[in-house]
Amino acid sequence: MNAPVKQESASPSSMRLVMTLAIAGLISGIAIIGIYESTLPTITANKARELREAVFKVLPGVSQMQALVYRNGELVAVDEPGKDEPVIYGGYDESREFLGYAVPAAGPGFQDTIAILYGYEPREKLVVGMEVLESRETPGLGDKIYKDAVWVAGFSALSIEPEIIAVKKGTKSNPNEIDAITGATISSKAVVRIINEAHAAWAAQLPPPGSEPAIRETDTASTEAGQ
């Protein structure tokens, strides 16, 4: 910092005040850049691992994945999806056979945006898994959308056509119905609505079952990340 100046009763010059703040800001800026740069690789790796774990959770049996985006009328595999570009993940088993899509979706919940990832099996038109990635639902009530094992298990074979309907607990009678959580009706309906909306948005863009993009040979970046 500046050269030491004795505490004097006369007020110091404006120049000195400006310099003190400028130097403090400069040192602070350097420290912040340092910590940002040094933690960035870990943070990116953590996020990639979290996503990978979530994809593997919502698509049972998957061992490889790749990011897919809709460009020029077809789904293509990419390494780095563009910013703000909707992306879904294709899941493949060990023999490189296509298993299903993992679709990230978000929408308003009871408190704040709920972000989820759901597994979609296009041949049977089934939701095969659901994982909440981000939510601020009320602890003890709305947070059951990811803490209630029975509710989460309800998404393991749920028909999505014509759409999913959340019904009062214990009254599920059709394959496209799921029991809402008692005490978290708004949050459970929100999750169902988010899936329905995302499905409606993607349905026209997905290729007919059987002609999904194959996993690429060189695709190690997205599958190895975070291992």
Next chain:
Amino acid sequence: MKKNESYEEFIKGVWRDNPVFAQVLGMCPMLAVTNSAINAVAMGMATFFVLVGSSFLVSSFRNWIPKQVRISCFIIIIATFVTIADYTLLALVPKVHKELGAFIPLIVANCLILGRQEAFASRYPTKLAVMDAIGMAVGFLVALLSLGAVREILGDGALFGIKLFSANFELWVIMILPPGGFLTLGVILLFFNWFKFKKDEFLEDVAKAERSGN
């Protein structure tokens, strides 16, 4: 003598002038993130790091910082430490970081930290300032933990995520919701003040007995 002085600065923050129980400072993180013991510990550690780090710097540079811009300088120093704590938690314990959410950046606005810089660190030598900061931070951590533990045990039937009761235990869901924070804090403050009152009464009795004995 010197040793006693540092010890005195340390212990006053933990007990007599405890930032939460005696000064009732830092209420925002206190009520917001204490719905589980692990969140309370993470918040306490982050505050510890920021408070001790900024007290050390503020005290070391106290003769260089002109008093007209001292508050701005304190805030710059505190904000830098908070940003460091924020990124470190995000990299090391992303789960806890997610739970604490916006309350980590808000440590900047914790009046406990700015208050210690203005009231203590900017006036006393570095060694005492650091001892004072450690005392206050430990006091804050103890307060957060006692609230977090009570709320998690009653509201979630667990402590540090380990289930304590059988499935028959009816959870007090309200304890992990915001009102639970107010209830628990109120009860703890009541106890703390009752204890202080009793102690003063006892000391008075002793003094009276001594006087009449003479």
